Amino acid sequence: MRIPVPVHRLPCPPAETRGLAASEVLERRARYGRNDVLARPRRSAWETLRDSATDPMLWFLVGTSALYLVLGELSEGMVLLAAIVPLLGMDAFLHHRTQASTEGLQSRLAARATVLRDGCELEVPAEDVVVGDLVRVEAGGHFPADGLVVRAEDAQAEESSLTGESLPVRKRPLEHLPPGAEPTVEGLHWGMAGTRLLTGKAWVRIVFTGKDTLYGSIVRSAEQGGHARTPLQEAVAHLVAVLVVVAAVLCAVLAFVRWRQGFGWMDALLSAATLGVAALPEEFPLALTFFLGAGVYRLARRQALVRRAVSVENIGRITCICSDKTGTLTEGRLRVARLVPAPEVEEEALLRTAVLASREEGRDPLDVALDAAARLPRHGSSVATFPFTEERQRETAVVDDGQGGLLAAVKGAPERVLSLCELSRDARAEWARQVSALAGEGRKVIACASQLLSSESWRGGEPQHGFQFMGLVACEDPVRPGVTEAVRECRDAGLRTVMVTGDHPETALAVARQLGLGGASPAVLTGDDLEVRLREDGAVPPVDVVARALPAQKYDLVRALRRQGEVVAATGDGVNDVPALQAADVGIAMGERGTRGAREASSIVLLDDDFGTLVRAIAEGRQLFRNLQRGFQYLLLIHIPLVVTAALLPLAGYPLLYLPIHIVWLELIIHPTAMLAFQEAARPGRLGPARKQGPARFFSAGEWATVALVGGLVTVGLVWSYDRSLGAGRDVEHGRAVALASLTLASAGYATVLTALRTRMARWVCILSLGISVALIQVRPLAALMGLHPLHVDDWARVVVGVAVALVPLVFSRWRGFSRLRGGPLGPKPGRSRPHRRMHQLRHGA
Structure with a gap:
């Protein structure tokens, strides 16, 4: 990992x-802020309880228990008050699970730090460390912020929390910075907040301090991911608003009907209140927020830092990835693999020309590879430079040759450099053939040329002709x-x-074949060809590789x-990639080599720049949506019989099926089941199908039919x-026990x-x-407390058979979906996926 250093x-x-x-400490604290790595302090128990108090279930319990106490029903009132304790405990536990990423990250931060100030070592709180401080870290201590290691004695650090590397990393002191205003430095020279020095x-x-540290950015993502409203949250909020209105109308109707039926105002109020709490869909937005927060944390653990919560939804819907090659599909570390000098040109002269044409500051991987291969001191002072641009595709330097003259050296795309040289037609064709041969081996090929200039006649512009061709340099x-x-x-998985x-194009084609991109015959277009096809047809032609691409074409x-x-994901690392990152559904910046502009324009940052990390993040996104689907399916399945029976039976004149304590009991089952049972992580190698439907089609028509049938x-x-x-004998307690046994067994069956x-x-x-649930029904003292009669064996047999029969359509639906994923008898046949069959047909004119 390489990290830029603002000098x-x-x-x-x-x-x-x-x-x-x-x-200096005061001035730097004012300029860069305090070292508050956490976005906010740890929440107190009182704040957690205060948030839990917004749960309408708690106010329902308080209100109904007060009503019972006023009417002299002391036992019922006290039982309802006691039920507040487990409900608060459950809310606090779920809140803790939602904030688990932040709480876990906090435990890895230094509490205090030893700094050198005014010539003396001082121990200060970690939040008082400022940019520029010199900090001493002992074995077993945590680094308080991100900084450069300037001295080290047998230093090894544990960095698994940031990089996933389980082995210790040896730290080496940085003797001098590379040239440039913001050079990049290898991770072995860094001490990072949230990591620990082992020896x-x-x-x-x-x-970097506070929010600017890599650790701080992960913390903020984990906190913000669950709070930003996404399109799916908006859709769920709209659904909840509609359901609340419907529930309120039903409650009013039920209360009026029960009162008119002669059950009294107490029964009418309890009926309405019980129905209202049963029908209140507060679990839906709570579950969605919980799942999104868990998704942000899981993606961070996968080295994918989410900057916008909407990406947690969108990443699971991706159907196409537009990926850079260098550093994402490949290692991004070039090395000179072969030199092909022109006749009568030495390899040393070819390399020297390439090095002279390279920039001295802000070097790219190609410049570094050329320097490493040449191992020659750079002779001659630079007089003028003409930097590489996407349009020119070459780089030229004019240097003093040390003998009173000037030497112009150029390197760049072979076709551009060859056009500047004085060569015969046959020689150009032969060099073009060699370029194609080298590129066909998957190597990046550049051409080099030079010419002597007279200091008297040169006017300061870039030479456009008259160069002597020096040869080719092939890097891999x-x-x-x-x-x-x-x-x-x-x-x-059908992901393009x-x-x-x-x-x-030949280099790109060779790499595509190594990767298996596009199968045995990858379709390759140049950026110019793609631009023409888009202008003519308006549609993207079948293509696996776009070579010689400009940022505008991307x-x-x-x-x-x-x-x-x-649904497109685009990767990028430079300022010139910003338009494509912003245009994509999910813009993905490279964390190691990406510029600040690219990171700010993106919605996800890959901390390790690896394409494999992107695929694993997509797998997590798709798994997150499957988890949400199953969680919401469970909530619908359990609420349909609960709400319908809570409304239908009292309207039909039956005694109340559910008392308030029974609703509390069911909610204590529904909440943890919906939040915790469906938290499944993506399995390695199982990307799964893309989700193409939007929030309005959270379920397919078949899934809605299954929910309605099973619930019915x-x-x-x-x-x-x-x-x-x-x-x-109108044994109400026995009937309630059977109903509650059926609901609790159905809940476990749905989850199973x-x-x-x-x-x-x-x-x-x-x-x-x-x-x-079995204990509450069968243990007589507990059953009496809950207003139930224990069930007989034949009662349990009817409950089990009834629930089992109702679960048959759900089992069939799940088996059918599983069979489709595996390509079984109900799913697609093995072979090409549908998108790839269509690609094959387009390529071959079918």
Whole structure:
């Protein structure tokens, strides 16, 4: 990992180990702020309880218990008051789970730090550390902020919280900074907030504090992800508003009908209040916020930093990735693989020309590779430079040759450099053939040329002709480990991947073949060809690789793909990538080499710049949506029989099926089941299908039909069993026990079918909810407290059979969906996925 260093933040060169003066500390704290890595302080228990007090269930309990106490029903009133305790505890636990990322991250921060100020070492609170401080970290201590290691004694750090690297990382002191206003420095020279020094000592010059640290950005993402309103949250909020209005109308109607039926105003109020709490859909927005927060945290653990919560939704809907090649699909570390000098030109002269044409500051990977291969001192002072641009595709330097003359050196795209040289037609054709051959091996090829200039006749412009061709330099950038498997995973899941690069088409084609991109015959277009096709047809042609692409052409590609209905993710690292990042549904910036502009324009930052990380993040996004679907499906399935029976039976003149304490009992089952049982992480190698429907189509028509059918069957079973259990003696307590047994068993059955009990949490939730419910029904003192009569064996047999029959459509629906994912008898046949069959047809004219 390479991190940019704003040089203006350093009070002295790295080799100097002086501390700050007191006046400098005050000035730097005013300029850069305090070292508050956490976006906000840890919440107190009182604040958590205050937030929990907004739950309408609590006020329902307080109101109904007060009503019972006023009427002299002391036992019922006290039981309802006592039920507030577990409800508050559950809310506090779920709140803790939602904030688990922030709380866990906080535990890895330093509390105090040892700094050198005014020539003396002082121990200060970690939040008082400022940019420019020299901090000493001992073995076992945490780094208080992000800084450069300027001295080290056998220093090894544990960095798993940031990089995922489980092995210790040896830290080395930085002797001098590379040239430039914001040079990049390898991670082995950095001490990072949230990491711990395992052995030795380290002296660190602080560069970033508080929210500017990498750790601080992760904390803020984990906190903000659950609070920003997304389109799905807006849709759920609208649904909740509609349901609240409907519930209020039903409550008023029920209260009036019960009063007119002669049950009295007490019964009427209890009926309305019970129905209102049962019908209140507060679990939906709560579950959505909880799941989004968990998604942000999981993506951060996958090295994908979410900057906008909407990305947690969109990343699971991605159908096309426009990916850079260098540093994302490949390692981004060039090395010179082959030199092809022109006749009568030495390899050393070819390399020297390439080095002279390279920039001295702000070097790119190609310049670094050329320097490493040449291992020659740079002779001659620079007189003028003409930097590389996307339009010119070459770089020229005019240097003093040390003999009173000038030497112009140029390097760049072979076709551009060859056009500047005095060569015969046959020689140009031969060099073009060699360029194609080298590029066909997957190598980045540049051409070099030079010419002597007279200091008297040169007017200061860039020479446009008369160069002597020096030869070709071929560099290679190895494919990142694991990327080939990630590309194959995308292809198998029907996720289209387009590589966009500035490299030669042959180079890009060779890399695409290594990756398996586009199968055996990847479709390659140049950026210019793509621009022409978009202008003529308005549609994106079948393409796997866009070579020699300009930023504007990448932007046009992203927009065209979106017009065709694709949900597009685009990667980028430079300021010139900002338009494409903003145009994409999900803009993804590179965290290691990306510029600040690219990171700010993106919605997700990849901390390790790896394409495999992007694919794993997409898998997490898709799994998050599946989790949400199953959680919402569970909530609908359990609420349909609960609400319908709470309204229908009292309207029909039956005694109240549910008392307030029963609603509390059911809510204590529904809340943790919905929040915890469906928290399944993405499994490696299982990308899963894309979600193309928007918030308005959260479920397919078949899924809605299944929910209605299963909910209806459970409702019919509840009404029938309640009516049968009342019997001639109108044993209400026995009927309620049967109904509650059916609902709790149905809840566990729904969770079992929808989760397949793949997670430990799902298994524990189902076991505990069933165990506690059986105890409340069968243990006589507890049953009497709940207003129930214990059930007989034949009662339980009817409950089990009724719930099992109602679950059959849900089991069939889940099995059918699983079979489709696996390509079974009800799913697609093995072979090409639908998008790739269509791509094959387009390529071959079918």
